[in-house]
Amino acid sequence: xxxxxxxxxxxxMRETVRDFVARQVKPVALRSDRLEARERPLPTDLxxxxxxxxxxxxxxxxxxGGAGADTLTCCIVCEELAAGDPDTAAVLAQTWTxxxxxxxxxxxxxxxxxxxxxxxxxxxxxxALASDEPGRDxxxxxxxxxxxxADASFRTSAxxxxxxxxxxxxxxxxxxxxxxxxxxxxxxxxxxxxxxxLVPRDAPGVRVEISDASAAWQHGAPGSITLQDCQxxxxxxxxxxEGATLAFELGQRMPQDLALNLGIGRxxxxxxxxxxxxRVQGGRRIxxxxxxxxxxxxxxxxxxxxxxxxxxAAWASDxxxxxxxxxxxxxxxxxxxxxxASEAVYQATKDAAECFGAMGVMRDMPLQKYVGDxxxxxxxxxxxxxxxxxxxxAIAGYxxxxxxxxxxx
Amino acid sequence: MDFTLSNEQRAWQMTAxxxxxEEVRPISLERDAICDPRETFNWxxxxxxxxxxxxxxxxxxxxxxxGTDFVTQALVMAELAKGDSAISKTFTQCWKWSHLIAAVCTxxxxxxxLAPFLEDDTFLLGKGISEPGAGSDxxxxxxxxxxxxxxxxxxxxxxxxxLNGEKCFIANASVxxxxxxxxxxxxxxxxxxxxxxxxxxxxxxxxxxxxxxxKSGWRFYQNGEMIFENARVPHANVVGPVxxxxxxxxxxxxxxxxxxxxxxxxxxxxxxxxEDACAMALRLAHTRKQGGRVLFEQQGVQLELNRMHLxxxxxxxxxxxxxxxxxxxxxxxxxxxxxxxSTDVIQEVTELNLELYAAAxxxxxxxxxxxxxxxxxxxxxxxxxxxxxxxxxxxxxxxxSH
Numbered sequence: 001x002x003x004x005x006x007x008x009x010x011x012x013m014r015e016t017v018r019d020f021v022a023r024q025v026k027p028v029a030l031r032s033d034r035l036e037a038r039e040r041p042l043p044t045d046l047x048x049x050x051x052x053x054x055x056x057x058x059x060x061x062x063x064x065g066g067a068g069a070d071t072l073t074c075c076i077v078c079e080e081l082a083a084g085d086p087d088t089a090a091v092l093a094q095t096w097t098x099x100x101x102x103x104x105x106x107x108x109x110x111x112x113x114x115x116x117x118x119x120x121x122x123x124x125x126x127x128a129l130a131s132d133e134p135g136r137d138x139x140x141x142x143x144x145x146x147x148x149x150a151d152a153s154f155r156t157s158a159x160x161x162x163x164x165x166x167x168x169x170x171x172x173x174x175x176x177x178x179x180x181x182x183x184x185x186x187x188x189x190x191x192x193x194x195x196x197x198l199v200p201r202d203a204p205g206v207r208v209e210i211s212d213a214s215a216a217w218q219h220g221a222p223g224s225i226t227l228q229d230c231q232x233x234x235x236x237x238x239x240x241x242e243g244a245t246l247a248f249e250l251g252q253r254m255p256q257d258l259a260l261n262l263g264i265g266r267x268x269x270x271x272x273x274x275x276x277x278x279r280v281q282g283g284r285r286i287x288x289x290x291x292x293x294x295x296x297x298x299x300x301x302x303x304x305x306x307x308x309x310x311x312x313a314a315w316a317s318d319x320x321x322x323x324x325x326x327x328x329x330x331x332x333x334x335x336x337x338x339x340x341a342s343e344a345v346y347q348a349t350k351d352a353a354e355c356f357g358a359m360g361v362m363r364d365m366p367l368q369k370y371v372g373d374x375x376x377x378x379x380x381x382x383x384x385x386x387x388x389x390x391x392x393x394a395i396a397g398y399x400x401x402x403x404x405x406x407x408x409x
Numbered sequence: 410m411d412f413t414l415s416n417e418q419r420a421w422q423m424t425a426x427x428x429x430x431e432e433v434r435p436i437s438l439e440r441d442a443i444c445d446p447r448e449t450f451n452w453x454x455x456x457x458x459x460x461x462x463x464x465x466x467x468x469x470x471x472x473x474x475x476g477t478d479f480v481t482q483a484l485v486m487a488e489l490a491k492g493d494s495a496i497s498k499t500f501t502q503c504w505k506w507s508h509l510i511a512a513v514c515t516x517x518x519x520x521x522x523l524a525p526f527l528e529d530d531t532f533l534l535g536k537g538i539s540e541p542g543a544g545s546d547x548x549x550x551x552x553x554x555x556x557x558x559x560x561x562x563x564x565x566x567x568x569x570x571x572l573n574g575e576k577c578f579i580a581n582a583s584v585x586x587x588x589x590x591x592x593x594x595x596x597x598x599x600x601x602x603x604x605x606x607x608x609x610x611x612x613x614x615x616x617x618x619x620x621x622x623x624k625s626g627w628r629f630y631q632n633g634e635m636i637f638e639n640a641r642v643p644h645a646n647v648v649g650p651v652x653x654x655x656x657x658x659x660x661x662x663x664x665x666x667x668x669x670x671x672x673x674x675x676x677x678x679x680x681x682x683x684e685d686a687c688a689m690a691l692r693l694a695h696t697r698k699q700g701g702r703v704l705f706e707q708q709g710v711q712l713e714l715n716r717m718h719l720x721x722x723x724x725x726x727x728x729x730x731x732x733x734x735x736x737x738x739x740x741x742x743x744x745x746x747x748x749x750x751s752t753d754v755i756q757e758v759t760e761l762n763l764e765l766y767a768a769a770x771x772x773x774x775x776x777x778x779x780x781x782x783x784x785x786x787x788x789x790x791x792x793x794x795x796x797x798x799x800x801x802x803x804x805x806x807x808x809x810s811h
């Protein structure tokens with residue numbers, strides 16, 4: 001049954017995180033160094049506190065020591081965190097997602113035994129996925145409704161050597177690169193098969209470069225890594241068919257990225273709503289003017305419709321049977337939500353900033369940051385032009401023969 | 410309907426184009442990237458531009474300026490903005506107040522202020538209206554609240570006026586040498602009937618410059634605080650009648666000393682930014698490949714380029730028409746409407762450009778800068794108050810013609 005009732009656990013979780021954000025995150029997020037567009041330092045204290053609350057392991061199964069949160073719960077938490085600080089939300093979401101995918105789904109029992117205890121014991125143990133490579137052309141674009149898709153195999157190579165693997169290559173846009181203690185790295189084996197290998201940060205030959213968040217157009221802690229004759233033991237390689245599982249699981253969790261985007265919009269909305277009730281111009285509080293009232297209504301409408309689309313996509317991820325029995329349409333709900341939400345939130349942040357007049361563009365005020373953060377969401381990851389084309393292929397029932405390398409996306 | 414430019418207009422346009430490409434554009438991104446808002450400014454570019462006439466070109470010929478017409482001014486603003494929107498605005502801020510001086514200052518004031526302005530390549534002008542508690546209230550004063558609007562007080566003491574209060578967001582505050590300051594001279598009258606405009610030199614005793622605002626766009630352009638603590642201004646520096654500061658908007662006639670020129674100014678500047686964005690997008694579409702083919706081959710890309718260009722060309726038509734109407738002393742709501750329109754156009758066009766770059770996987774700093782610059786239009790040219798103001802002018806013009 002498609003239900004809009006949140007469970008008591010989900011409501012509790014929302015209250016806990018909202019309270020944490022109000023008490024701990026907001027004061028830090030509104031500090032001038034966090035409002036800078038460039039080189040804003042990562043709030044590591046907040047990440048530590050969030051870890052202690054269990055947010056680093058939110059989606060990891062209860063069996064493995066996490067909270068076992070489903071996609072909808074992760075969406076709720078992500079929105080709350082991002083309403084405080086999107087970078088904090090992005091770092092935690094990446095770690096909790098990979099914790100679930102790697103430990104619960106992809107690792108063999110002996111691999112889990114090797115990596116899980118250290119991960120659980122260390123509040124600063126974060127995870128990263130190193131997939132994207134410089135100059136790699138994976139766009140749909142010109143290949144729309146055509147089968148001649150580009151060769152998407154990875155140039156990063158893994159070669160056998162004695163009892164292990166030697167990895168060579170560079171990876172870009174690696175979320176959590178500066179923090180991660182374990183990287184899941186997509187590689188091509190000598191058999192020309194895409195595999196995923198686990199690379200500890202302290203493995204020989206790993207070099208991490210930190211990129212600044214706005215230049216990289218990513219929230220969280222982006223960076224790149226270079227692997228030069230990097231050596232890992234043989235048992236660090238995930239199973240040969242795990243690429244498809246990885247892609248599927250990450251796809252299931254996509255709505256939480258949209259919830260992060262939504263949280264940015266909500267922060268802007270709440271700021272504008274508060275200000276509109278305080279600021280007096282034109283002889284009355286500005287909320288009492290039609291022009292501002294209608295604008296705030298538009299912001300609220302955009303955010304609420306976006307939330308509905310995101311939650312529905314999350315519900316579909318959590319309840320595959322809802323699609324199977326026809327309760328929900330068999331559509332790419334997360335992609336549809338992404339296009340709508342990213343555009344709606346960007347417009348909402350611009351409208352919210354307008355309520356502040358010139359203060360809306362000042363770097364010592366948060367509004368310009370909300371606009372910039374929403375712009376990053378609009379342009380990070382798959383571009384909306386491509387997402388639209390993928391939705392178009394899906395609604396036309398277009399089937400492309402998937403190259404194995406693409407499945408690892 | 411003759412769209413041909415005169416030789417003189419074309420010459421100005423070409424000089425501006427060359428200056429923008431060779432001098433302005435090369436420093437545009439580095440200035441934008443400087444974190445401290447006081448350090449983004451650069452005197453070298455101002456001096457070079459000044460020597461070419463870009464600081465003083467709006468001063469009438471009889472007072473020693475170039476006396477360019479509005480069409481020329483629009484062309485030059487757009488060309489300079491193609492190099493850098495904020496640098497263009499720094500020059501044209503001087504034109505705005507040159508118009509005001511020519512329109513409303515006495516000959517004695519013109520002699521005192523225009524001569525040094527013309528002589529000194531570093532003489533910049535500004536005007537202080539906004540205050541922390543008075544933004545929209547200055548633009549559309551509410552009739553039911555006569556206290557609304559600016560609060561900076563000026564009281565007459567013999568041959569002097571004593572000014573007390575604070576201005577914020579004032580353009581060129583940290584670099585200007587002469588400012589027009591609106592101050593309340595009758596606190597019991599509504600804004601328009603109780604405000605007087607003063608010419609205030611930078612070295613006026615009791616005037617100091619506070620912080621320079623740290624904006625997300627237009628980083629070169631200096632917006633600062635001006636603090637008046639018993640600042641003493643001679644009565645000879647009163648502009649127009651006491652309690653009559655709104656002569657610039659009121660009965661504006663052909664004296665586009667501020668509002669009407671300001672509307673054209675923002676629209677023409679937006680046009681330059683849009684031209685830059687269109688050129689960037691076309692260049693990307695023709696050079697960047699995806700799937701082995703240039704982006705231009707894709708329908709989606711062609712449609713985005715189409716949208717960018719049609720908006721830009723529509724804005725160009727509107728801008729040039731408004732400039733022409735100014736030259737022919739025709740009065741309408743068009744300048745305001747054009748300025749409002751330029752907000753929508755500059756934001757959509759620069760956002761489409763950024764979208765094309767981001768979708769191609771190119772994180773281009775200039776594409777990002779153009780979007781941040783364009784956001785400035787919201788509160789200067791396209792917020793609800795600016796739009797309603799244009800509508801009200803429309804109603805007034807309709808009444809006048811009956």
